[in-house]
Amino acid sequence: MEQAYGEVNQLGGVFVNGRPLPNAIRLRIVELAQLGIRPCDISRQLRVSHGCVSKILARYNETGSILPGAIGGSKPRVTTPNVVKHIREYKQSDPGIFAWEIRDRLLADNVCDKYNVPSVSSISRILRNKIGNLSQPSQYESSKQPTSQALPYNHIYQYPYPNPISPGSAKVGSHHHGVHMPPGHVSIARSWPSAHSVNNILGIRTFMEQTGAITSADGAVYSPKMEEWTSVNRTGFPTTQNINGIEKSVETDIKYPQAASSLSTVGGFVQACAYPSTNQYGVYGGPGAGYVTPGHHWQTQGSPLAHHGPGVTVHGGDMTFKHQVREVMNRKQSSPIIKHQDTLSSVHGISIPASST
DNA sequence: CACGTCACGGTTGAG
């Protein structure tokens, strides 16, 4: 498996079908764009299809994240037992109620929020399938926990991005000026899992990422496998609350040798990524490097990245770092929401482990 | 020519 090297696209770039580009590349795309380089040129330079460049940039502009979305898994269901219960209640109290009215009520009663409220069609289905016969006395004895409901995931789900931290603020301003803005500060990627993942792990992930990236960069010392970031992807979200999750993820292995290698410099940037790029097999690894810098160094411009932020050049101590990271995470955990500042600082921290300490 | 969009074939991971 590990050998599963990718395919080569028309531009000569290597990619793995079905898998996201390495964060390093994604990052690079964003950075170059911020430097004013046109997407078509970025595409050629990095040898990534323009469709992909377009997509990544669009997402970045929209969410502030360079990270790929959460792949696989199931989206948490919105039709939790509690929601169904409420629907049933509404229907019982008003048999003629319309699905859309139920939807509104769910929102009004805070049974759901706009992010997890079932669609009208879902409600209709529920009415049809689960509540077909209203007559049936719900033995759900009422219950009243209006909001809190048992939505295991819900709460998580709730704020896809609402987190101020993220996308909104950050991203927006940033992209145009390549200035000091970290291209991708942390932010959440998409709305669902990702969001969560980030959510608590925000800092964490960020870290990991960096770690990862960096690590890989250094490759030298350790053989870093980016397992770290691995599952973070979505795993994070359910697990979120605990490092456990993380730890867990860590366990999962992934080999992502050095996708980021060339980007070593980018290290700092990685922060951009709210969370790891899922697992990318070594696939990119081998070729990766090559692929990243296929012919020419994209660093053409004098490695913009490098200049970029805070001490970008970090690749500090891989593993070591990891550990640190973990710890940090622990700490960070408390403050799931790390504003970029924090993030940044952390970033700095990266270069200067001190922060973590 | 640049770029947004989307079908396609693919992977992933929760359930």
Place this chain on the structure above:
DNA sequence: GACTCAACCGTGACG
């Protein structure tokens, strides 16, 4: 443990 299914991916092509 195999399977399902919905989510995401990047490419490549179209407009």
